[in-house]
Amino acid sequence: MQTTQQQSRSKLEVSHKPNIFFGNYEERLIDWNKIRNYVTVSEDPLELLSKIFFYCPRTNTKTDCYDKSTWLDGWQLLERNNYNQFDICLLLTYTLMLSDSINQKIILIHNCFNAEEKSNNRKFNYIVEFNNQFLDTHNMAIMNKTMFDKTYILHYTHDIRK
Numbered sequence: 001m002q003t004t005q006q007q008s009r010s011k012l013e014v015s016h017k018p019n020i021f022f023g024n025y026e027e028r029l030i031d032w033n034k035i036r037n038y039v040t041v042s043e044d045p046l047e048l049l050s051k052i053f054f055y056c057p058r059t060n061t062k063t064d065c066y067d068k069s070t071w072l073d074g075w076q077l078l079e080r081n082n083y084n085q086f087d088i089c090l091l092l093t094y095t096l097m098l099s100d101s102i103n104q105k106i107i108l109i110h111n112c113f114n115a116e117e118k119s120n121n122r123k124f125n126y127i128v129e130f131n132n133q134f135l136d137t138h139n140m141a142i143m144n145k146t147m148f149d150k151t152y153i154l155h156y157t158h159d160i161r162k
Contacts, residue, residue, distance in 0.1 A: 021056050021081065028078045032095070039099040044087060044131050049092055050140040056088055063087050064110060065126070065158065074098065088137045089126045093160055096130055108159055112152035125152060 019031035035052060039045045059082040064070045072080065074094035077087055089109045096102050101116045108129040127136045127148065134148040135141070143151065 001071075017051055018055055021083075022053065024103060025081075028074070028081065032074070032078060036095055036099045039095060040101045045096060045099070045102060046128075046130055046135050046142050049095060050135055050142060053088060053092055053137065054140045055081055056091075058085065058088070060084055061087055062152070063090075065109075065124075066105055066156075071160075085124070085126050085137055089128055090160065092128055092135070092137065093130075097161070102130075106159075107161075108157050110134075110152070110154055111156040111158075112154055115151060115153050124155070128154065 003071075003144075009059075019027040020035060021028070023031060038048060042048045061082050061084045062070060063072070063084055063086050065086045071090060072087070074091055077083070077091045083091065086109075093107045093109060096105075096107050106129075108125040110129060112125045112127055114125060117123070127138050128137060129148075132145060134143045134145070136143070
């Protein structure tokens, strides 16, 4: 079984069209389950997820980060299969939350501005914080707290468990 998981994980990590985004609904559900299992045993879950979610197609949706009534759960996100930047954060955090060994750890989504952008040209960046690491879901870059503090101006924080 370990060999099968290693082979599947290797394919998952290098595939430019992971089933979680490009398969039919059943394939997306199966792949999401496999990904959650890999995250559970991974030494660096954010690194693994950044490689997978890098390939998530970005679209426009009506998800409003300030209105929880517009937030879909993980299964609904997979069914709809359209993701704006905040939807990607939601699916990523649900993936972490539903992974057995991780479900009790703090997972936050931060709305931030890049500190280097001029105030009239600012766009939100959505950053997932987990285990003292920060993942910018725009470019899937992982950083530590010091780099996060130097790069971003925090606007709002979501704890999706509340």
